[in-house]
Amino acid sequence: AKIPLDKDTGKPKFPENDAENGYVNQFFVTLWAQEDKLAVCERLQKQGSPHVGEATVFVSWFLDTPIATLLDALANFLKEKGLREEDTFFWVCDYVIRQTDVKTDLKWLGDCVSAVGHTVLLMEPWNDPLPLKRAYCIKEVYHTQASGAAFDVVMSTEQQAAFEVALVEDFDSVRAGVSRVDVRQAECRNEEDQNRILSELEQNVGFTECNKLVIGLLREALVIQAQAALRRLPEAERGTSVLLSKIGELMQGMGRRKEARPLLEEALQGRRETLGNRNIHTQTSMSVLAALLKDMGHLEEARPLREEDLQASRETPGNRDPGTLNLIYFLAKLLEAQGKLVEAIPLFTEELEGWVLLYGMEHQETRGAAKRVVSNLRKVGQQEK
Structure with a gap:
């Protein structure tokens, strides 16, 4: 099928695709709308379809995502939340926005997010979600936070499994993954829309603060996903599961x-x-x-x-192992925090002696330990005076 041109930019309205994704979906939705100028939901409502109703969940997603992936993720969301299909209505842009009058409908995007009151963001992939690189999705997440709407993330079965593996085997990637948000770099296919959205965000909240808001929501939502993974563990495996301690650390x-x-x-x-x-x-x-x-x-x-x-x-691997010296330091710092310097100083001294034997006098670990000993000896001297 020939891709139509955008009447404002003169560029193809949809990118070329080799998968059935949101753009392909919009292409056919647009063809159907040529006859009656209606959105899919409006058309279904006129037909008395039970599959359309007042939206209960707003879906924020990147149109390049395969439709099968989106449906899989939303099915997982329903199952995890214990929701019934017949009572849950998802606000999905392809089906709600009139493709013959997109600009008019998009003006109400923020209001739609606020009115629905519950947003789910499709984490695809979970560790570098593409929706967070799209200006419209960032805008949707911002309006979620600004309006106090509920927020969740959804993942496909494949991404959920990868996330749970990372929690156990590559915990640093989880912490890093929730920090990869830079509003300034968010894009749109339409440059005019991109500039308008970024300008709006900068004026309303500022890029730095917007990053913080989005990251904060993302962290909270990922914790919920991690807790859900923990609940799925058999009771016999829970106590010894690495997942249990990693969620605690998170x-x-x-x-x-x-x-x-x-x-x-x-x-x-x-x-x-x-x-x-x-x-x-x-x-x-x-x-x-x-x-x-x-x-x-x-x-x-x-x-x-x-x-x-x-x-x-001390028993294994021994008093002069670097790990043991670190534990000596941790206990000494704890005693220092309790004000028990007389008990702390021998430990700080033992730590210093250990680093000297391992690395010599000029190593940074040795110099740091020496400063701690001197500092605490001075404190004791002041106390005695």
């Missing part, structure tokens, strides 16, 4: 410490029971939970975990 990194604590405590208990107290994975759980407790100000609760972790590391 929440801790977002400042949601109270929610992170029971997850990290459960992870530690599960590893104690199945792997024993002197297992490297158990020790990792001790260290992570101790760091959380310290961040929460629960220093007395963190101390026995730090002491147990250090004692295990």
Whole structure:
């Protein structure tokens, strides 16, 4: 089929495609609209179709996405949320916007997002979602946040599986993936639309703040996805699952410490029971939970975990291992935070001696440890005076 030209730009209205995606869908929707000038939903409503109704979920997606992928992701959303198909109506641009009068309808885009009150963003792919490179999608997410609408992300079955693997095997990619948002680089096929949307965002909120808003929503939504993955685990596997501790760490990194604590405590208990107290994975759980407790100000609760972790590391791999020296430092810093400098100084000194033996006097680890010893000796001297 011949691709029609845009009457304003003179360029092809749709890109060439080799898959049945949103652009191909729009091409045929536009052909049908030539006869009655109606949107698909308007046409279905006139026909009395039960498949159209007041929208309950606004779908933000990139039109280059295959329709099969979109439908798969929305089916996963229905299942995860326990929603019935007959009660849920998705606002999808191809079917709601009149393709014979796109500009007029797009003026109401922000109002539509606000009115629907619940937005889902298609994460395709999950670690670098293409919708977040599109100006219209960024605008939709911004209006979601500005109006206080609910926000979720949806993934295809394939991307959901990849996300769950990354949570366990490549956790850094999860943290990095939710930070790849740069509103300034968002694009449209129509340059005029792109400039207008970016100008609107810059005037309303500013690019930097808009980035923060989008990233914040994205992080919260990904936590919900991770929690859903955790619920799908068999109960027998939950306690020892890496996923359990990683979700706890993800929440801790977002400042949601109270929610992170029971997850990290459960992870530690599960590893104690199945792997024993002197297992490297158990020790990792001790260290992570101790760091959380310290961040929460629960220093007395963190101390026995730090002491147990250090004692295990002294036994294996030994007192002069770099990992053990780091644990000596962590315990010393905890004691310092408690004001127990007399107990902390011998540990800071032991740490210093260890770095000297490993790396010599000029290494950065040695110099840092030396500064800590001198600083705390001075504090003790001031206290005695």
